[in-house]
Amino acid sequence: MEVSHQEIDMALVVHKYGGTSVASAERIKSVARRIIATRRKGDDVVVVVSAMGDATDDLIKLACQVAEKPNAREMDVLLSTGEIVTSTLLAMALRAEGHEAISLSGAQAGIQTDANHSKARIVAINPHRIKEELHYGKIVIVAGFQGITPSNTQDSHAPSSTGMDITTLGRGGSDTTAVALAISLGARACERYTDTAGIYTADPRAVPEAVKLSEISYEEMLEMASYGSKVMHPRAIELGQIYNMPILVASSFNDAPGTLIHGGTMEVQQKVTAISHDMDVAKITIVGVPDHPGIAAGIFEPLAQAGISVDTIVQNASVQHITDLTFTITKGDAEKALNVVRPIAEMIGARECIADTNLGKVSIIGSGMQNTPGYAARMFSTLSVAGINIQLITTSEIRITVIIDETQTKRAVQVLHRAFELDKA
Ligand code: ADP
Numbered sequence: 001m002e003v004s005h006q007e008i009d010m011a012l013v014v015h016k017y018g019g020t021s022v023a024s025a026e027r028i029k030s031v032a033r034r035i036i037a038t039r040r041k042g043d044d045v046v047v048v049v050s051a052m053g054d055a056t057d058d059l060i061k062l063a064c065q066v067a068e069k070p071n072a073r074e075m076d077v078l079l080s081t082g083e084i085v086t087s088t089l090l091a092m093a094l095r096a097e098g099h100e101a102i103s104l105s106g107a108q109a110g111i112q113t114d115a116n117h118s119k120a121r122i123v124a125i126n127p128h129r130i131k132e133e134l135h136y137g138k139i140v141i142v143a144g145f146q147g148i149t150p151s152n153t154q155d156s157h158a159p160s161s162t163g164m165d166i167t168t169l170g171r172g173g174s175d176t177t178a179v180a181l182a183i184s185l186g187a188r189a190c191e192r193y194t195d196t197a198g199i200y201t202a203d204p205r206a207v208p209e210a211v212k213l214s215e216i217s218y219e220e221m222l223e224m225a226s227y228g229s230k231v232m233h234p235r236a237i238e239l240g241q242i243y244n245m246p247i248l249v250a251s252s253f254n255d256a257p258g259t260l261i262h263g264g265t266m267e268v269q270q271k272v273t274a275i276s277h278d279m280d281v282a283k284i285t286i287v288g289v290p291d292h293p294g295i296a297a298g299i300f301e302p303l304a305q306a307g308i309s310v311d312t313i314v315q316n317a318s319v320q321h322i323t324d325l326t327f328t329i330t331k332g333d334a335e336k337a338l339n340v341v342r343p344i345a346e347m348i349g350a351r352e353c354i355a356d357t358n359l360g361k362v363s364i365i366g367s368g369m370q371n372t373p374g375y376a377a378r379m380f381s382t383l384s385v386a387g388i389n390i391q392l393i394t395t396s397e398i399r400i401t402v403i404i405d406e407t408q409t410k411r412a413v414q415v416l417h418r419a420f421e422l423d424k425a
Pocket residue numbers: 017018019020021050172193194195196198199200201202203204205228229230231232274
């Protein structure tokens with residue numbers, strides 16, 4: 001997303017309310033009251049909403065009842081309606097309280113994306129309409145998670161029917177709508193209200209003694225979000241980091257102070273900041289791969305073309321020019337990935353393809369780990385004492401990740417949380 005230099009409007013704030021926070025008529029009315037309170041303090045507010053409760057999951061289930069493989073374009077139009085329902089109800093609730101409010105779909109809000117259905121990226125935002133409505137004193141409610149592809153009508157060679165298709169930004173994508181709008185409107189901050197009081201040292205659903213952090217860097221939050229902490233959509237953090245947009249994560253149920261995600265100076269502590277986990281991991285191993293140049297490209301290019309995003313890749317040291325190649329993907333992509341790699345494996349003379357779809361991953365994350373030895377040893381010995389077998393290991397400068405059996409994932413998070421004394425944060 002390209003944004004030219006913006007003057008910051010200190011009186012403008014973007015709020016985002018997630019699914020649980022708008023799950024019922026009562027909750028929507030309570031969100032309306034919070035927005036009115038912000039308005040009374042003198043701020044202009046643009047609000048981004050998610051679909052109510054499990055509405056997106058319900059729509060996906062419905063689509064799968066009418067078609068085994070629902071068409072991607074139709075699916076995006078269908079899913080975008082979830083957020084539209086919430087945005088209209090919230091605008092009605094605000095009007096019922098005597099406040100001027102207007103709901104806008106992603107397209108009406110000027111959110112343009114590429115044409116990658118179900119995982120589109122915002123390429124540009126034209127905030128003209130939102131600015132106009134704010135100018136008229138309205139509270140603007142934008143349906144999150146969606147955008148529209150540009151019109152191709154200027155292209156005389158394109159069929160007139162192309163372009164202007166509704167897209168969605170990937171699960172959890174309303175966070176990205178909110179941060180992108182805050183950037184494009186020059187808001188002073190993006191405030192994301194949810195069902196937890198902020199970012200915790202681990203998912204509080206897995207570790208009840210997890211502690212809320214008062215602040216966290218973009219780098220650490222990006223690692224957490226990319227490695228399973230569903231609390232923030234990774235692309236939202238990436239955009240926040242590029243444009244230095246402060247993101248507050250706080251409760252939509254009370255006024256407790258939340259967690260500020262920012263890029264300012266922070267005390268770097270010599271410790272792990274947080275642990276994230278992800279239960280949605282599958283692994284494919286191609287056994288007996290001839291080890292010569294071009295083999296890896298011959299496997300991973302077709303996977304990319306099939307839209308499968310590969311996470312961890314491990315190639316064993318080869319013995320007599322034969323090696324094993326392992327990679328991880330989400331469980332939902334396992335079958336598709338097997339269908340792509342099986343014929344290639346056969347063609348290159350590999351022995352077999354083995355899939356394991358019952359895996360999880362656990363990561364310890366912290367800027368304080370950079371250039372400091374000992375963290376990996378402590379992580380591995382803690383897991384070994386707990387009888388948890390490590391299948392794969394990957395690292396970045398501020399993260400160590402292990403792939404383990406799915407059934408042991410939660411226990412791994414709990415023992416690591418204790419071993420790294422995160423309950424004493
Ligand atoms: P929303 O519907 O508001 O978008 P999500 O369900 O997407 O909310 O994200 C909030 C959930 O994220 C929490 O209920 C919590 O279980 C989970 N979560 C995972 N890791 C963390 C963490 N480190 N800190 C806080 N919440 C976390």
